[in-house]
Amino acid sequence: MPYDLSPFALSLQVAAISTFFVFFASLILARFMGNRDFWGKSMLEALILLPLVLPPTVIGFGLIYLFGLNGPLGSVLEEWFGLQIVFTWLGAVIASFIVSLPLMYQSTMAAFEKVDSRWENVARTMGVSEWRIFRTITFPLSWPGIFAGLVLSFARGLGEFGATLMIAGYIPGQTETIPLAIYFAYEAGNMEKAAFWVVIVTSVGLAAISWLNYWKKKSSIRFGRE
Amino acid sequence: MLAADFSKGLENFDLNISFTLGHEIMALTGPSGSGKTTLLNCIAGIVQPDQGEISLNGRIFYTEGKRPLKIQKRKVGYLFQDYALFPHFTAEQNIFYSMQGKRDSPMLKELIHILGIEEILAKYPHQISGGEKQRVALARALVAKPDILLLDEPFSALDDDTRDRCHHQLLRIHDRWQIPVIFVTHRKSDAEKLAHRSLRIERGQMAEQ
Numbered sequence: 001m002p003y004d005l006s007p008f009a010l011s012l013q014v015a016a017i018s019t020f021f022v023f024f025a026s027l028i029l030a031r032f033m034g035n036r037d038f039w040g041k042s043m044l045e046a047l048i049l050l051p052l053v054l055p056p057t058v059i060g061f062g063l064i065y066l067f068g069l070n071g072p073l074g075s076v077l078e079e080w081f082g083l084q085i086v087f088t089w090l091g092a093v094i095a096s097f098i099v100s101l102p103l104m105y106q107s108t109m110a111a112f113e114k115v116d117s118r119w120e121n122v123a124r125t126m127g128v129s130e131w132r133i134f135r136t137i138t139f140p141l142s143w144p145g146i147f148a149g150l151v152l153s154f155a156r157g158l159g160e161f162g163a164t165l166m167i168a169g170y171i172p173g174q175t176e177t178i179p180l181a182i183y184f185a186y187e188a189g190n191m192e193k194a195a196f197w198v199v200i201v202t203s204v205g206l207a208a209i210s211w212l213n214y215w216k217k218k219s220s221i222r223f224g225r226e
Numbered sequence: 227m228l229a230a231d232f233s234k235g236l237e238n239f240d241l242n243i244s245f246t247l248g249h250e251i252m253a254l255t256g257p258s259g260s261g262k263t264t265l266l267n268c269i270a271g272i273v274q275p276d277q278g279e280i281s282l283n284g285r286i287f288y289t290e291g292k293r294p295l296k297i298q299k300r301k302v303g304y305l306f307q308d309y310a311l312f313p314h315f316t317a318e319q320n321i322f323y324s325m326q327g328k329r330d331s332p333m334l335k336e337l338i339h340i341l342g343i344e345e346i347l348a349k350y351p352h353q354i355s356g357g358e359k360q361r362v363a364l365a366r367a368l369v370a371k372p373d374i375l376l377l378d379e380p381f382s383a384l385d386d387d388t389r390d391r392c393h394h395q396l397l398r399i400h401d402r403w404q405i406p407v408i409f410v411t412h413r414k415s416d417a418e419k420l421a422h423r424s425l426r427i428e429r430g431q432m433a434e435q
Contacts, residue, residue: 118310121272124297125304126324126370136323140314 015157056162107149232278253417303372357388
């Protein structure tokens with residue numbers, strides 16, 4: 001003590017950016033998948049959920065293949081935008097995105113399914129457009145479930161380790177997130193530093209879940225169902 | 227005039243419907259699960275028939291082999307069973323949901339007056355009684371000036387006094403608006419008091435009474 005606090009700032013930055021994109025991706029995917037039946041739907045859904053069951057190293061391997069300098073996406077990003085993903089904090093964001101997307105997708109899907117279809121149908125009979133129905137009925141009424149998904153995704157992003165290590169590597173000050181800081185402090189025998197970060201990340205996780213539970217209770221009291 | 231001549235395959239039987247309805251009130255009766263709500267849903271466009279045709283005042287809602295008219299374009303007022311009020315909106319927001327800023331017309335003021343809901347406009351659905359919900363839902367179904375009114379068991383959750391009041395209000399509104407009204411009921415007395423005609427449906431087959 002005192003320790004460099006950059007892992008904390010970087011972890012928050014990575015988790016916040018990935019949660020931002022996961023939020024919109026999940027809304028679009030859940031809306032699209034929930035409203036349609038099409039050939040290959042279950043395959044696409046399996047693909048979205050796959051990171052839940054794959055070892056993080058497999059996800060990391062896949063990301064290195066895709067975003068490496070010679071990979072199909074990595075070469076395009078490098079050539080067109082001068083962007084390098086591997087061994088940068090952007091790689092950590094992408095790893096976070098991939099592992100949190102299934103959680104957020106499932107929460108969003110469940111939240112949409114909980115909205116009584118009669119509310120949407122009654123709005124349709126009143127001549128209201130689908131976009132306005134989504135904006136004013138479906139989204140606000142599914143918000144508690146979506147918000148729970150956001151908190152879980154953020155926490156998952158904060159704790160991502162395996163895939164992040166593979167694609168972003170361990171570069172102190174640049175790609176050192178809290179989970180990486182814990183692992184490498186432990187490897188170096190610096191138990192005090194490892195314990196410090198363990199306490200920080202556990203406290204953030206506990207605070208997020210406690211606040212979420214409190215908020216859910218409060219919001220269910222606010223609008224009792226009919 | 228509503229003209230409905232269609233069939234729809236349900237789980238255990240086929241729903242076969244054929245009737246026309248002018249500016250009258252028609253009661254739909256019959257046991258639970260006989261296809262009454264499906265009939266209303268087919269008219270509203272929530273469910274599509276398998277074959278046949280549905281039209282209202284010459285506008286084709288559904289005809290076999292063609293794309294059905296969108297729900298939003300049918301101009302149907304639908305009061306769902308249990309009312310389906312939006313729980314996060316006040317009674318006023320529920321009623322004016324489709325209006326977007328045109329809230330001051332004399333017609334709307336009169337409607338709210340007829341239904342006697344001035345006092346509860348600021349309340350949320352969980353803060354009002356069953357009878358009040360029914361009247362709010364009815365107002366909501368009527369503000370968009372529908373060409374037809376569909377009511378799915380509108381009186382089922384009401385006590386006798388409230389039911390009588392709601393009967394009276396429905397008759398007043400029909401008198402004023404002169405549109406076809408179809409309501410589902412399990413009570414013979416509702417049908418006798420309100421309806422010009424009654425249609426009984428049993429296992430998808432209809433029998434006019």
